[in-house]
Amino acid sequence: MLVKSILVAAALGLVATTAIIPADAAMMAANSMAKTVMVGGAAMYPTKNIIENAINSKDHTTLVAAVKAAGLVATLEGKGPFTVFAPTNEAFAALPKGTVDTLLKPENKAKLATILTDHVVAGHWDVADIEAKVKAAGGSVGVKTVGGATLTFSVKAGHVYVTDESGGTARITIADVEQSNGVIQVVNKVLLPKM
Numbered sequence: 001m002l003v004k005s006i007l008v009a010a011a012l013g014l015v016a017t018t019a020i021i022p023a024d025a026a027m028m029a030a031n032s033m034a035k036t037v038m039v040g041g042a043a044m045y046p047t048k049n050i051i052e053n054a055i056n057s058k059d060h061t062t063l064v065a066a067v068k069a070a071g072l073v074a075t076l077e078g079k080g081p082f083t084v085f086a087p088t089n090e091a092f093a094a095l096p097k098g099t100v101d102t103l104l105k106p107e108n109k110a111k112l113a114t115i116l117t118d119h120v121v122a123g124h125w126d127v128a129d130i131e132a133k134v135k136a137a138g139g140s141v142g143v144k145t146v147g148g149a150t151l152t153f154s155v156k157a158g159h160v161y162v163t164d165e166s167g168g169t170a171r172i173t174i175a176d177v178e179q180s181n182g183v184i185q186v187v188n189k190v191l192l193p194k195m
Helices: 002-017 024-033 050-054 058-069 071-077 089-093 098-104 104-119 127-137
Strands: 037-039 042-044 082-087 121-123 140-145 150-156 159-163 169-179 182-187
Touching: 037 071, 037 169, 042 089, 042 169, 050 071, 050 082, 050 169, 050 182, 058 071, 058 089, 058 098, 082 169, 098 104, 104 150, 127 140, 127 159, 127 169, 150 169, 159 182
Parallel strands: 082 182
Antiparallel strands: 037 042, 082 121, 140 150, 150 159, 159 169, 169 182
C-alpha cells in the first residue's frame, strides 16, 4: 500500500510540475479518435485502461505477472495519464537466467516495483512528442520516471530508442497504443535502473 501511495504521489507531483505534459482534455479528445491497435494478438482498445488491455496481450504475460506481483495493478488502472514502456516476453527472457523468477518472489517486491516504475513516465508521451523533444534538445532528452530514474530518448534512422540508467537501450517496436489513462509504447528490452 505504501508503494502505491508513493507512486501515485510521485506521478501527481510530476504532472503538476512538468509543463511538457499535455492536458487531460487533449488526451481524452485524442483517445476518442484513436484507432485500435493489435498487440500480442489482441486488440488494444483506447477506451480501456492500461491493465485492461495489457492482460489480453500474449506478448506481455510476464509484464502483467510482474505488475501483479509488485502490487501495481491499482496504480496502472488509475486516472493517469501514464506512458508505459512495456517490455515484451522476449525482452524479459533475454535477462540473465533466473532473473524474472527471482524478482517475482515476495521478498523482492520492492526491487520489482522499482524496476517496473522505471518503465512508467507521468503524462501522455506519444512518439511525435518524444521526437519533438529530442529534436528540440539537439539529439537526446532525459525524462524522469515515476520510479525516479532517468530515461534518455533518441531518434536514429526513424526509430525511437530509450536508454536506461544502466546504459541498456531499447527500441520502441509498437508505438502509440492509446489507452483511456495514457499510452503504451512496446519496447524490445527491459529497462533497468542503475544498481
